[in-house]
Amino acid sequence: MTKLTHLTIAEARDGLAKGAFTAVELASAHVDAMARARGLNAYITETPELALEQAKQSDLRIQAGTGGALEGIPLAIKDLFCTEGVRTTAASHILDGFTPPYESTVSGKLKAAGAVCLGKTNLDEFAMGSSNLTSYHGAVVNPWQRTGSDAKLVPGGSSGGSAAAVAGRIALGATGTDTGGSIRQPAALCGIVGIKPTYGRCSRWGIVAFASSLDQAGPMTRTVRDAAIMLESMCGHDAKDSTSAPMPVPNFEAALTGDIRGLKVGIPKEYRPDGMSDEINAVWDQGIEWLKAAGATPVEISLPHTKYALPTYYIIAPAEASSNLARYDGVRFGLRVPGKTLDELYAKTRAAGFGAEVRRRILIGTYVLSAGYYDAYYDKARRVRTLIARDFENAFKTVDVILTPTAPSPAFAPGEKGDDPVAMYLEDVFTVPTSLAGLPGLSLPAGLNAQGLPLGLQLIGRPFDEATVLRVAEVMEQAADFKALPSGLEG
Amino acid sequence: MSLDTSTVRNIANLARIEVRDEELEHLAGELSGILTFVEQLQELNTEGVPPMTSVAAMTLPQRADVVTDGGYQDKVLANAPETDEGFFLVPKVVE
Numbered sequence: 001m002t003k004l005t006h007l008t009i010a011e012a013r014d015g016l017a018k019g020a021f022t023a024v025e026l027a028s029a030h031v032d033a034m035a036r037a038r039g040l041n042a043y044i045t046e047t048p049e050l051a052l053e054q055a056k057q058s059d060l061r062i063q064a065g066t067g068g069a070l071e072g073i074p075l076a077i078k079d080l081f082c083t084e085g086v087r088t089t090a091a092s093h094i095l096d097g098f099t100p101p102y103e104s105t106v107s108g109k110l111k112a113a114g115a116v117c118l119g120k121t122n123l124d125e126f127a128m129g130s131s132n133l134t135s136y137h138g139a140v141v142n143p144w145q146r147t148g149s150d151a152k153l154v155p156g157g158s159s160g161g162s163a164a165a166v167a168g169r170i171a172l173g174a175t176g177t178d179t180g181g182s183i184r185q186p187a188a189l190c191g192i193v194g195i196k197p198t199y200g201r202c203s204r205w206g207i208v209a210f211a212s213s214l215d216q217a218g219p220m221t222r223t224v225r226d227a228a229i230m231l232e233s234m235c236g237h238d239a240k241d242s243t244s245a246p247m248p249v250p251n252f253e254a255a256l257t258g259d260i261r262g263l264k265v266g267i268p269k270e271y272r273p274d275g276m277s278d279e280i281n282a283v284w285d286q287g288i289e290w291l292k293a294a295g296a297t298p299v300e301i302s303l304p305h306t307k308y309a310l311p312t313y314y315i316i317a318p319a320e321a322s323s324n325l326a327r328y329d330g331v332r333f334g335l336r337v338p339g340k341t342l343d344e345l346y347a348k349t350r351a352a353g354f355g356a357e358v359r360r361r362i363l364i365g366t367y368v369l370s371a372g373y374y375d376a377y378y379d380k381a382r383r384v385r386t387l388i389a390r391d392f393e394n395a396f397k398t399v400d401v402i403l404t405p406t407a408p409s410p411a412f413a414p415g416e417k418g419d420d421p422v423a424m425y426l427e428d429v430f431t432v433p434t435s436l437a438g439l440p441g442l443s444l445p446a447g448l449n450a451q452g453l454p455l456g457l458q459l460i461g462r463p464f465d466e467a468t469v470l471r472v473a474e475v476m477e478q479a480a481d482f483k484a485l486p487s488g489l490e491g
Numbered sequence: 492m493s494l495d496t497s498t499v500r501n502i503a504n505l506a507r508i509e510v511r512d513e514e515l516e517h518l519a520g521e522l523s524g525i526l527t528f529v530e531q532l533q534e535l536n537t538e539g540v541p542p543m544t545s546v547a548a549m550t551l552p553q554r555a556d557v558v559t560d561g562g563y564q565d566k567v568l569a570n571a572p573e574t575d576e577g578f579f580l581v582p583k584v585v586e
Contacts (some may be wrong), residue, residue, distance in 0.1 A: 082559040311529040333570035351509035382542030438546035
């Protein structure tokens with residue numbers, strides 16, 4: 001029998017239903033694996049007692065025939081979701097000692113569906129980063145290594161702990177959040193599936209805010225089917241989030257029909273920038289061939305404002321972050337550094353509590369929103385954002401889905417991108433446009449490069465058409481037949 | 492745009508983040524690099540293009556203006572570094 005930690009969510013669900021193993025056995029296997037894999041630093045807080053207690057309850061419900069859609073499935077929760085009674089850090093020093101007295105809507109929905117919580121996964125501080133190197137709780141290690149090398153590589157970010165946990169077989173699935181690529185880029189670098197749904201699909205209530213017009217939660221899993229199962233439990237209208245879409249939740253798993261004949265797939269010519277590596281181009285071409293073989297038609301499209309997406313994002317996201325992060329003042333929760341005056345208390349607390357990348361983004365955001373610069377930067381960026389969204393609207397008049405690479409490079413070693421913040425920002429060049437337009441985007445593992453590292457492809461859909469994205473992804477997944485396991489896997 | 496150290500000091504003050512003098516120059520360099528990167532947008536003509544104010548094509552929902560939540564002072568204060576008699580405690584602000 002397959003090791004319990006190597007099952008997919010769908011397999012575990014079926015095994016639990018048949019009584020092949022219990023939820024407690026499944027949770028115990030993960031708790032043990034989690035303890036052996038601490039070298040990955042994927043979790044900031046492990047909750048083994050909670051997991052085993054929840055699993056015990058799941059077994060009772062399964063026996064009684066009252067189990068939910070995710071009954072007994074052990075999941076990891078990104079430490080950006082507030083979890084009632086469980087420490088929540090956002091990987092920042094400034095949230096020291098914070099234990100939420102409430103549960104985020106998304107993690108609450110997973111709980112209500114019967115999921116078992118293994119713990120809270122590591123991330124870039126406040127989800128700001130593409131490498132997990134900015135976490136106050138230390139870097140996460142990617143379970144994948146280059147062939148013949150034991151050099152540690154980053155898992156991507158910001159949901160790097162979630163990606164490493166799922167790839168490292170210490171969670172069957174995990175929640176992520178994505179502001180400019182934070183689900184899709186780490187999914188690509190760790191060889192797993194991750195989907196950022198349409199803005200408004202998942203409630204943002206109870207998720208530590210970074211950039212509110214961009215933040216979206218989504219699942220990170222080892223298969224497309226698992227992503228469909230988890231997403232269905234995570235999304236739905238929530239009156240507590242005014243941007244939550246009042247729309248019914250489709251049966252995403254039922255959308256996986258395997259039939260994509262006649263679909264038109266857009267291939268944007270602007271996603272082949274000068275200097276893009278041959279291996280990324282090759283895996284993209286391979287993906288196009290798989291779609292053709294399945295009866296879909298590739299269509300070259302143009303998204304002319306693509307090159308302006310990153311500069312737009314690096315105005316809008318820091319601007320919103322500078323406002324959202326004003327709440328960390330040392331008065332109501334978290335770290336407090338004493339000062340003689342209230343202003344001094346604020347300034348000393350925030351200096352001690354925020355890391356370098358978060359501080360940079362708050363300062364940039366403060367600057368672009370300040371008197372005299374608002375029109376030149378922030379307002380300009382909002383206008384360009386309209387143009388970027390229009391590019392996609394025009395493309396979706398002729399195509400059903402768009403295929404691109406997820407990230408410009410495979411997993412890299414800490415320090416390989418140098419210490420220029422802008423060089424790290426380029427990691428999100430292919431994911432940020434989708435975020436600015438609020439569209440659903442999914443990354444799936446398409447193959448390994450010459451060094452044995454996973455490469456991801458991204459599928460982008462129309463607003464609220466995650467079903468088509470998932471359907472196409474599942475067909476590509478079959479063709480890719482990605483069975484490789486990370487070399488750094490424990491036990 | 493190249494930021495000088497006094498501008499950085501001013502922004503940091505607006506953001507209520509204390510920055511040590513010896514950090515200012517390095518920080519000014521990093522922030523200037525980011526601003527130079529984002530200034531690519533100036534080459535685009537956005538005349539007549541409306542700013543995006545909502546990524547989702549929906550109007551904000553409304554509800555009756557009534558209290559729907561509250562009544563748990565203990566929970567609200569549970570994570571505060573310092574409290575006194577049901578209040579958040581801060582340094583004296585009125586002389």
